[in-house]
Every structure is written in structure tokens, then in C-alpha cells.
Amino acid sequence: MAITYTVADYTSEDSSVEVTYTNDASLVFKRLVNIPKNSEGVIDQEYFNKILEDQLRGVENKLTVGAIVFQDPSEVASNEMPEYTESEYVPE
Numbered sequence: 001m002a003i004t005y006t007v008a009d010y011t012s013e014d015s016s017v018e019v020t021y022t023n024d025a026s027l028v029f030k031r032l033v034n035i036p037k038n039s040e041g042v043i044d045q046e047y048f049n050k051i052l053e054d055q056l057r058g059v060e061n062k063l064t065v066g067a068i069v070f071q072d073p074s075e076v077a078s079n080e081m082p083e084y085t086e087s088e089y090v091p092e
Contacts, residue, residue: 001025003063005056010035012043019052021059027070029059 001024010017014035021029033055036044062068 003056003060005052005059007033007052012041019055021056021070022073023063023070025070026073028073028076029063029068029070030076031055031059 003021003023005019005021008018008020016032016034019031019033021031033051036047036051038044059068063070
């Protein structure tokens, strides 16, 4: 199952941004991702792109082991991150 992601709009002032991951069934999982900056406070775009790709692999792995759940986008409001407790995750 392929998963793609979209990054919400952000500015150079932001320290994090919402990323929406979408699977083949058009279900979504959202999370906040930190925006890296260099010593001058400028966004390090090359490093940010690497973080986004690493986060995608992390989402794929967590989905595989059942640690996250994709949801219908109509049930997930923007900036509303689903909350999970440890009791909801039961490793197989």
C-alpha cells in the first residue's frame, strides 16, 4: 500500500508544520513535524526534505506494526491530532 504525504503551508517563523499522510484508500494520518533551521534561523530545506522522507518511512513502519491508524479525512479536522494511549496499542 503506497503512502504519500502533503505538507501544510508554513513560514520561516514556524518551528513545526502539519504533515498529512494519505494511503491508497484515501484515508489519512496527520502529525506535526519539526522544521530544522540553521544557526542563522533559516530553514535548512535539504535537511527538512530528509526529515520528511524519514518520517514517511516511520509512518509506514508504525502502520505495519499497528501502532497508528489511518482515518477518514472527514473525521479528522485540520490540526486535530488523534490521541492514542498505550492501552490502544497491543503488539501482536
